[in-house]
Amino acid sequence: MKSQNCGNPQPTAPGHDPSSPPGVRSTERRLGTFRVIALYVAMAWRTSRYLTLSSLLLRLADSLVPVSILYVGKLIIDDVSHQIPYGAPVLSDVLYGERLHPLALLIAAGFGLAVITDVLSRVRSLVEGTLGERISVALTALLMERAATLDLKDFEDAEFQAHLEAAREQTTDTMTLSGLFSQAASIVKVMAFAAALLIIAPWVMVLLLIAVVPAFVGEFYFNERRYSLDWSRIQERREHDYLCFTATSVEAAKEVKIFGLSRFLISRYVALARQFYTAMRKLEVRNEIWSGVFTTLATMAYYGAYAYIVWRTLQGDFTVGDLTFLAGSFLQLSKEVETVLFRFAGIFASEVEYLNYLFSFFQREPEILTPENPLPVPSPVREGFVFEDVGFRYPGSERWAVRGLNFELLAGEVVAVVGESGAGKTTLVKLLTRLYDPDEGRILLDGKDLREYDLDELRNSIGVIFQDFVRYAMTANDNIAVGRITARKDGDRIERAAECSQASKVIGRLPEGYDQMLGNGFKGGVELSGGEWQKIAIARAYMRNAELLILDEPTAALDARSEYEVFRRFKERSKGKTSVLISHRFSSVRMADRVLVLADGKVEAQGTHEELLAQSGRYAELFELQAAGFR
Numbered sequence: 001m002k003s004q005n006c007g008n009p010q011p012t013a014p015g016h017d018p019s020s021p022p023g024v025r026s027t028e029r030r031l032g033t034f035r036v037i038a039l040y041v042a043m044a045w046r047t048s049r050y051l052t053l054s055s056l057l058l059r060l061a062d063s064l065v066p067v068s069i070l071y072v073g074k075l076i077i078d079d080v081s082h083q084i085p086y087g088a089p090v091l092s093d094v095l096y097g098e099r100l101h102p103l104a105l106l107i108a109a110g111f112g113l114a115v116i117t118d119v120l121s122r123v124r125s126l127v128e129g130t131l132g133e134r135i136s137v138a139l140t141a142l143l144m145e146r147a148a149t150l151d152l153k154d155f156e157d158a159e160f161q162a163h164l165e166a167a168r169e170q171t172t173d174t175m176t177l178s179g180l181f182s183q184a185a186s187i188v189k190v191m192a193f194a195a196a197l198l199i200i201a202p203w204v205m206v207l208l209l210i211a212v213v214p215a216f217v218g219e220f221y222f223n224e225r226r227y228s229l230d231w232s233r234i235q236e237r238r239e240h241d242y243l244c245f246t247a248t249s250v251e252a253a254k255e256v257k258i259f260g261l262s263r264f265l266i267s268r269y270v271a272l273a274r275q276f277y278t279a280m281r282k283l284e285v286r287n288e289i290w291s292g293v294f295t296t297l298a299t300m301a302y303y304g305a306y307a308y309i310v311w312r313t314l315q316g317d318f319t320v321g322d323l324t325f326l327a328g329s330f331l332q333l334s335k336e337v338e339t340v341l342f343r344f345a346g347i348f349a350s351e352v353e354y355l356n357y358l359f360s361f362f363q364r365e366p367e368i369l370t371p372e373n374p375l376p377v378p379s380p381v382r383e384g385f386v387f388e389d390v391g392f393r394y395p396g397s398e399r400w401a402v403r404g405l406n407f408e409l410l411a412g413e414v415v416a417v418v419g420e421s422g423a424g425k426t427t428l429v430k431l432l433t434r435l436y437d438p439d440e441g442r443i444l445l446d447g448k449d450l451r452e453y454d455l456d457e458l459r460n461s462i463g464v465i466f467q468d469f470v471r472y473a474m475t476a477n478d479n480i481a482v483g484r485i486t487a488r489k490d491g492d493r494i495e496r497a498a499e500c501s502q503a504s505k506v507i508g509r510l511p512e513g514y515d516q517m518l519g520n521g522f523k524g525g526v527e528l529s530g531g532e533w534q535k536i537a538i539a540r541a542y543m544r545n546a547e548l549l550i551l552d553e554p555t556a557a558l559d560a561r562s563e564y565e566v567f568r569r570f571k572e573r574s575k576g577k578t579s580v581l582i583s584h585r586f587s588s589v590r591m592a593d594r595v596l597v598l599a600d601g602k603v604e605a606q607g608t609h610e611e612l613l614a615q616s617g618r619y620a621e622l623f624e625l626q627a628a629g630f631r
């Protein structure tokens with residue numbers, strides 16, 4: 001079972017199918033496991049051939065040492081038994097005599113092998129540690145790279161989130177590598193011991209099978225059960241993590257304190273944990289009982305083999321050295337075979353399964369792509385954007401978020417979009433930026449479908465500041481530079497952008513100015529107010545120098561005067577550029593050249609502020625409501 005942490009999980013949406021991946025897997029899936037292992041080893045090879053090869057060679061050398069130590073032990077015992085009839089040696093025999101010379105050499109060899117084992121295992125653990133870390137960094141970088149290419153729809157999908165989390169955990173797990181390499185080494189060890197046993201006493205191998213096969217079948221069965229229990233409870237586990245995160249995170253701390261939620265969260269957490277652990281404990285009890293039975297069987301087989309070897313020794317077929325060698329080999333072999341089989345059961349049941357998510361994540365392809373022969377994005381835009389009968393439903397949703405949406409955004413025009421919550425304003429922005437593609441109709445840019453343009457170029461020429469913009473735990477400079485990260489070092493441009501959004505005043509009050517770390521995520525960071533953060537975020541729009549600029553309500557936390565000022569400057573600065581303002585404040589909205597009124601995913605009315613007021617429709621009604629609030 002993967003560790004239950006207290007990370008930053010998102011609550012999962014209902015309807016997730018916990019049977020994926022199913023609890024009991026088919027042969028086909030197991031064969032896939034070998035592919036996953038091969039992919040992982042290939043990844044290790046690409047990360048560092050030198051370290052991978054060194055690690056494998058060290059493992060190989062290491063795995064041949066135990067059988068050699070045992071064999072040297074056998075030679076010593078045989079030599080001692082051979083010497084006993086000649087009486088006790090004197091010290092000079094040890095130092096100069098021929099008699100004890102071979103024995104002394106054997107003991108020295110045993111000592112040498114013991115030292116070599118220690119050195120090998122230390123060097124190996126250093127090499128594997130380094131390789132494991134490098135693979136972990138490479139995998140995480142690849143994961144970040146792949147995540148950047150995926151669609152927003154993927155990130156908004158609960159099942160995808162669960163898989164991504166599992167994949168992310170796997171990238172930081174440096175144990176996988178040593179687990180796989182230990183397995184390879186154990187197989188070599190088993191082969192070395194089995195070869196020795198087969199040569200001297202082949203019958204003992206039958207007893208070995210009796211000792212390990214039932215235990216392996218049992219382990220495999222219980223691992224499968226454990227794994228499927230783990231997956232069938234993935235929702236509960238994520239909720240479990242989510243509760244812990246909510247009770248301990250800075251994001252929720254205010255509400256948890258004010259509403260006195262901690263008892264409620266803790267009791268839900270404990271109840272869920274109990275449910276999970278009770279089911280797991282029942283399985284563990286059954287597992288322990290069966291393990292006990294299988295271990296007894298294995299012990300019986302071991303003593304059976306021991307009795308057989310002792311009997312053959314008394315018959316004169318084996319020497320005393322053979323006896324110790326065979327008994328020791330049998331014991332080590334049965335332990336090693338058990339380890340190999342158990343590890344296989346374990347690897348199949350969990351480790352590789354988690355690796356599977358990682359590699360299947362790497363193979364995931366985005367659906368929103370650049371076409372084969374993309375058109376260059378016009379600069380400047382000549383005509384503008386046209387929504388033609390656009391309809392869109394969020395994945396998994398029955399409801400149309402927008403449908404029959406028709407309007408134009410003329411080049412160089414400032415358009416405000418208003419509408420009640422859920423009217424489809426943000427959806428419109430997501431469609432314009434191709435974070436989603438419409439299910440019906442099309443969006444044209446200078447007469448051509450948006451899907452015909454180069455995606456990166458298109459996004460590059462649009463600047464959007466969303467209402468849920470990101471508060472990066474970075475310096476004020478970088479928080480603005482993210483608007484055009486390639487200009488991160490262009491201090492003048494950053495300062496000008498900050499000036500336009502009024503962020504410069506906020507930054508002027510910070511002890512370290514533009515180099516001030518923002519947010520309280522890291523030591524030395526300074527937290528800003530909601531409105532101050534918004535000014536910083538809006539500066540990103542000025543960094544962008546885009547053909548189309550969109551402010552999707554990033555000003556809600558600003559006071560009315562600041563928002564008015566932000567919009568006034570925004571309008572001034574965006575001369576010649578197409579701009580979209582989304583706001584609930586009519587004092588700002590009225591500045592636009594044209595206002596679109598959205599309702600139920602459609603344009604209900606459009607015109608200038610004055611025209612819309614004259615129509616006495618929803619716009620006039622909403623305006624009146626707001627104006628009344630100030631009277």
Ligand SMILES: Nc1ncnc2c1ncn2[C@@H]1O[C@H](COP(=O)(O)OP(=O)(O)OP(=O)(O)O)[C@@H](O)[C@H]1O
Nearest residue numbers: 156394397401419420421422423424425426427428
């Ligand atoms: N990620 C999503 N998955 C499923 N449905 C969504 C998603 N985002 C929005 N919706 C739905 O689409 C509809 C339009 O939402 P949208 O966010 O565009 O509204 P909005 O006009 O921007 O609202 P607000 O003023 O509250 O920001 C809503 O009914 C909403 O429930």
